[in-house]
Amino acid sequence: MFEYFNPYRIFKINSNLQKIVFFCFILVLSIGLLEALFLSPEDYLQKDSVRIMYVHVPAAWISLGIFSVIAILSIAVFTFKNKNLILISKSLAPSGILFTLIALVTGSIWGKPTWGTWWAWDARITSMLILLILYTLYLLSFRIFEDQDKSNKISSIIAIIGVINIPIIKFSVDWWNTLHQPASISLTEKSAIHSSMLVPLIIMTAAFALFSVLIFLMKYNTELIKIKNKGLTRL
């Protein structure tokens, strides 16, 4: 199974894919921005401030998704002892931390006209802040520890322990009284959002996902060249 995770194979695919993903990202983002800023209707209650949803919600979804993938890969690192999985999860983290930051900042901007405050120690906001701290610790562990095996172990432990925070973020609106409304979109039930708003939301989510793929491809190649650079000096 791990022959598919062969660094040479991934590097070759990455190099060919980067330009295609970049082009798709620009195209989908342009359509998404047009829809989100100009074509989608305003909300009857929140008026135009609802447009912030088109950057806030996709950023939050993708930041949670990336951390979940990192945690799964970290479990696999311990199980299969495959170092390439560390390289994959390390390359996913930069876009994950950016999306968490975007979710927090745009949420704060949205909070001011909607709730009348920039920040509240609400369960969901606090758990998102914890996610930002976890991402920071995860990335820092590669810089702090010089011993590669140690940094790999510690980063994986952070990801595995940190994954407990994911269901807390997801269900915080159901478990506690928070300023956030319960989920409006479900995979199993009919969406509470009208299609005129759902379509731009999906397009923006696709654009954000493409961006994280693009950053992953570039970061993976960077990390692999870094390793091969060390290999050259040892030849």
Place this chain on the structure above:
Amino acid sequence: MITDLILMNGYGAYVWSAFAFTLIGFLSLYLIINFQLKKEQKRFEKNFSALTEEKYNVAINQEIYKEILKNSGSKI
């Protein structure tokens, strides 16, 4: 019409700043990662050209090294 789009019924400052933060974040991360990639590619090229003939012959036959050089636009 353009003024309406900018002001967005008084919510313009919030909406535009949220979108601007997002796009600036995208651009910054892309530029940082691209800079790191180019830096590593240059370092690799420099290390590769400094190899002795014997080590060069070993390295040039490895697929991954060939692929890295190809992608960095190297003339080696």
